[in-house]
Amino acid sequence: MTHVLITGCxxxxxxxxxxxxxxxxxxxxNFTDLEELDITLPGDIRSFLDNNPVKFLVNCAGYTAVDKAEDDEDMAYLLNADATESLATISAERGMQLIHISTDYIFNGEKNHPYIEDDPVNPQTVYGKSKLQGEQALQKAGTGIIVRTSWLYSSFGNNFVKTILRLSGEREQLNVVFDQTGCPTYAHDLAMAILEMIRIEIEQENSPRYDIYHYSNQGMCSWYEFATAIIDFAGTGCEILPVESKDYVTRAKRxxxxxxxxxxxxxxxxLRIPHWKDSLKKYFDEITD
Ligand SMILES: NC(=O)c1ccc[n+]([C@@H]2O[C@H](COP(=O)([O-])OP(=O)(O)OC[C@H]3O[C@@H](n4cnc5c(N)ncnc54)[C@H](OP(=O)(O)O)[C@@H]3O)[C@@H](O)[C@H]2O)c1
Incomplete structure (x- = not known):
């Protein structure tokens, strides 16, 4: 049996x-969140692992409020950079494989074709800079598999899909930007991919190592196209209106x-990665069930 610790569960x-x-x-x-294991406290991480030794640690904890981070820099760095550094150092000390989740926000968004893992990084926001510092801590420790993802949604927590569903029940029209292109990721698909990766790491008896991978659903869309698809699947009567980013200003640049x-x-x-529209349909099938 292989022991796996999940933080931010x-x-x-x-x-x-x-x-x-x-x-x-x-x-x-071993599923933990803030109450069971605060990843900003290295002493607590060490004593937790003394009592619960693991082979893999999947760090799902993070400071994810992109706009709030602009005014809450210390907290964003504490969680996304300093805590990640502690996890990397401790994983290296104990020969554990850390799997850490990072973000498309470490890029500046100026490319016109898909980013590969080796593309130069250049984050434009506090969130992106703090996540990049976390990545660099893993690189320095020489251990940790970084999985960069984007536009995450799930039936748990807050996300774009839930916001559009809520607002579409309150308003007849919604303005959504059409000049930002990315790819949604159904968290269920990413969860499956991460556990499949661990399964393969176990089968191949790989030693803990440092590497970077990209994971989102397949295809691409604008936020406007994503919102339109959400409304189509939900069957609500709300009209989605395309607007430019300059007319929808956010605290952090997207x-x-x-x-x-x-x-x-x-x-x-x-891995077989589903197209974002197929996964969105699956999401609606699951929440309807
Ligand atoms: N969401 C996205 O669109 C997106 C896109 C790209 C990458 N990512 C990355 O993917 C990862 C997972 O994202 P997510 O959306 O699943 O995050 P999430 O829903 O915000 O969950 C993070 C969890 O970590 C917990 N947490 C906060 N501080 C902690 C601490 N000190 N110790 C332990 N747990 C703590 C949070 O608790 P509280 O809720 O009580 O704070 C929450 O349960 C993150 O690293 C994020 O940066 C997310």
Whole structure:
């Protein structure tokens, strides 16, 4: 039996990992969130691991409020950079494989074709800069598999899908930007991919290592197209109006383009990644059930 620790288990991704964990009987899971294990306290991490040794640690905890981070810099860095550094250092000390989740926001969004893992990074926001510092801590420790993802949604927590559904019940029209392109990620799909990756790491008896992979659903869309698809599946009568980013100003700048290439992760782990529209349909089927 391989022991796997999940931090931030009450968030979108952590909850989805918890929901599917039964499909991986070769793994035993320890699910923790802030109350059980505060990842900003290195002493607590060490004593937790003394009592609960693990082979894999999936860090789903993070400071994810992109706009709020602009005015809450210390907290964003504490969680996304300093705590990640502690997890990396401790994982290296103990020979554990850390799997850490990062973001498309580490890029500046100026490309016109999918970002690959080796593309130069240049974050434009506090959130992106704090996440990049976390990535660099893993690189320095020489251990940790970084999985960068984008536009995460799930039936747990807060996300764009839920916001559009809520607002569409309150208003007849919604303005949504059409000049930012990316790719949604159903957290359920990412959760499956992460546990499949661990399964393969176990089968191949790989030693803990440092590497970066990109994962989102396949395809690409604008926020406007994503919102339109959400309304189509939900069957509500709300009209979605395309607007330019300059007419919808947010505290933190959003990337104009953040589609990521999944060639590396699909090649190395033999993963089949669903198209974002198929996954959105699956999401609606699941919440309807
Ligand atoms: N959401 C996205 O669109 C998106 C896109 C790209 C990448 N990512 C990355 O994907 C990862 C997972 O995102 P998510 O959307 O699942 O996050 P989430 O829903 O915000 O969940 C994060 C979880 O971590 C918990 N947490 C906060 N501080 C903690 C601490 N000190 N110790 C332990 N747990 C703590 C949170 O608790 P509280 O709720 O009580 O704070 C929450 O349960 C993050 O690393 C994020 O940066 C997310």
């Amino acid at each position: 009450k968030g979108q991704l952590g909850s989805e990992i918890q929901r599917i964990s039964g499909k991986f009987p070769e793994m035993s899971f 990337p104009r383009y953040s589609v990521m290439s999944k060639e590396k992760i699909t090649g190395e782990y033999d």
